Amino acid sequence: MTRLALLLASAIALSGCQTLPSGTSSAPATSPVLATADAADPHSFARPLEARVTHVDLDLRFDFAARAVAGTATLDIDRRPTAREIILDSDGYQVSAVTDAATGAPLAFAFGAAQNAIGRPLTIQLAPGTRKIRIAYTARDAAALQWLTPEQTAGKRQPFLFSQGQAILNRSWIPTQDSPGIRQTWAARITVPMGLTAVMSGLKSDEIIVSTGGTQTFDFRMDKPVAPYLIAIAIGDLKFQSLGARTGVWAEPATLPAAARELEDTEKMVETAERLFGPYRWGRYDMIVLPPSFPFGGMENPTLTFLTPTFIAGDKSLVSLIAHELAHSWSGNLATNATWADFWLNEGTTTYATSRVVEAIYGKRVADQQIALGIDSLNGELKNLPTADTRLAIDLRGRSPDDGLTDIAYEKGAAFLRMIESNVGRDRFDPFLRKWFDEHAFQPVTSAQFLAAVRRDLVRGDAALEQLLQLDRWVYEPGLPANAVPADAQAFAEVDAAVAAHAGGTLPTAAWARWTTDERLRFLNRLPRKQGRARLDALDRAFGLDGVGNMEVKFAWLSLAVANRYDPAVPSLEAFLAAQGRRKFVRPLYLALNKDQSWGRPIAQRTYPRARSLYHPLVSGELDKLFGR
Known part of the structure; x- marks a missing residue:
């Protein structure tokens, strides 16, 4: 069996499910195993149909002076009876020992040759009965982690650390199979210097263990299987303010008041999103406003969205960012692209969903204006990108997955969904989208699966509608199809008139x-x-x-x-x-x-x-x- 045929993907596929043989430990019910070529992840060394990680348990100590993380990762494994090894992803961490977690027996391991953009494989030999392995390791200057001095923070008193795992950076500090198609539950015990608070993208225990050695330890757990890139951490001088029954915000004390004011509509956003897309399945929706070095507007880490402080404008004018990250709780976190080639399934669906939340809370005019701005960005991207990279299902083999981080995934993906909605009507499209999230909850998905669902639930054999939608043209061919829904011409009528007047010198x-x-x-x-x-x-x-x-x-x-x-x-x-x-x-x-x-x-x-x-x-x-x- 070739490497391209060895892959975990999602629950429903055109070719049917291929599960591990009887007699092995079973995969979680929410992550059945599937082998399809379109779900093969070229950015991971893992062979999940032979042996795959189902749970990660971290016990780590963070050393700010050394800019290092050290401790253990204990991995639960699902494997074929004939599997003699498991392959993990790595990019910089160093392993001192690997043992069978049940028996304590040492297991042989070796790092393979590095490959461009994806790190190198860590191959661990398995004993016949091994189902859990413990890895002792250290990660120094990991690419996913940014260590900030006190001077680089708002408070100027304490150092700060945060992670950014998407797309494949978590393999620099967590030994696991770092592919979005290999969903894993996880737990973590995190030890940090006294005076600092750790938060993670999982539920936090109320108990904090304080040692006599000047450290304190925090415990976290995520009992729902998530893509590995969604394991996230931040450590610093942090305080919390509640925003509602299940929402709140963490930030440095100097930032917290302004952040809380800007985010006061969050609980309303969660309620609105639930009415549109189905129940919020993650328990709490908290956020953390990070120091300004955070590289993105936001990152949708489950239970704890990471945010840039650059969204704080004082007038809530940029809070559509929050609607976007919240919408990822359905598109991206609940149903996740199986590979980075289908990144649009995360971001395009979320961008569409964002406009629906914004429309429901702030009105259609605001949503239409933001859609028009998105179309402007898309048109610019279409002019500047190589033609091949303007497809939704992009070929990223041999390239960094970050090459797909363009407005094609976000705005062309959203335009695709708006086109479908305009042709079938919201009364049909809304139940379809909700069903998509329900059927694929906590599972990875592919473009082929999405198109199959559209044809099954919306097209239903209607040849005229099939021709009208041009589904394959949207996903697999470059450019913007002619049936794209144009921006509302009236959305910026006054502004566009002012642009024209400016040519004559009028401001x-x-x-x-x-x-x-x-x-x-x-x-x-x-x-x-x-x-x-x-x-x-x-x-x-x-x-x-x-x-x-x-x-x-x-x-x-x-x-x-x-x-x-x-x-x-x-x-x-x-x-x-x-x-x-x-x-x-x-x-x-x-x-x-x-x-x-x-x-x-x-x-x-x-x-x-x-x-x-x-x-x-x-x-x-x-x-x-x-x-x-």
Whole structure:
């Protein structure tokens, strides 16, 4: 059997389930085993149909001085009777011993050769009766973990650590099979220096063990099988504030009041999402606002969404980010892409779901405007990406899975679902989507499965509807099909008129004051990229763009400034790049600066070394290549 045929995927497939033979320990009922070529994960060394991890139990100590994690990982294994080894993923951690957890007998192990972008395999020999193994290991400077000094935090008193596991970074600090198709339950005992609080993407025990050696220990558990990239941790000077019966927010004390005010609609969002998509199955929905070096807007870690502080605008104008991360509790966490080639099943479905939550709470006009902004981003991506990368089901073999982190997955995926909804109606599409989540709860899924479900539950043999939807064209071919639903032409009618008027020298000064963030973004992003110095001076004077506190608006302004070599914005640009590490912001600005060899590159070259320590390894790893580090 080839490696491509050895794969765990999901519950329902066109070819039927292939389960482990009788006489073995059984896989969890929620994660049946399936072998299909489209679910083969080229970014994992695991062979889950021979031996697979079903549960991870961590006992770890975090050493901030050494920037190291040390301890044990105890893995429950499901295996064929003939299996003589299990293969895990690794990328940097060092193993000192592996034993049979039941008998204590040592097990032979060896690391294989490293492969580009995915690390190297860790092969462990299994005794005939081995069902649980214990790995003693250390991870130093793991790519998933960012260690911050007190000076890099809001409070300036204590160090901070957080993880970012998506897509395949958790293999740098957790020995397991790091594939989204191999779902695992987990537990963790985490020991940290006194004065620091640990939180994780699982339910936290009320008991804290305080030692005489200046440490304290926290216990966590996740009793639902999750993709390994969703195991997440943060450690720092953290306080908690309740937002509702099952929602709350963690943050540094200096950040907590503003974060709680911005997030006060969260409980309402959970209730709205449940009405749309079915019951919330994770117990609590808490959030943590991290230091500004966090590389994404948010990360949907179960029970504890990780958030950038850049969403705090003071007026809730950026809280659609929360709706997005919450929606992942159904699309992404509940039903998860089996491989990163089908990343759109996570992000496209979530982007669609976000607009539904926003519409229900804030109104159709707000949702339509955000959809229009998304279509603008998609059109830009379609122009800039290689044609092959504009497919929803993207070929990532031999490449980093992060190459699929584009607006194709988010916005083309959402446009695909909007197209289906517009043709079958919400009265049919909403029950379909809810059924999709119910049938695939806690399971990995593929594009082929989604298309099969659409054909089974919506098309139902209707040849005319099949032709109208162009399902395969959307998923497997590049570009945007002609049946995409256009943006509402009236969503930004006033703003677009102001853009046209600006060409004649008229500024929408009065309108700007009452415009929403989305309207301001539309205006700035729709302006021609070539602007004269006088025009930019006038924009800045009229709207105070150089000093604006809304980070999305600031980014739009700085992008325009860089495109025009606008010197007065350079101090603001350098401060922006050195104050936060959100990939969405810093990466395109550095790329734009780097393309301008005479004006922009010198700015980038003096700014990047000063700012680099703030950036997560996921971001600095990309930018290091840009600057030849």
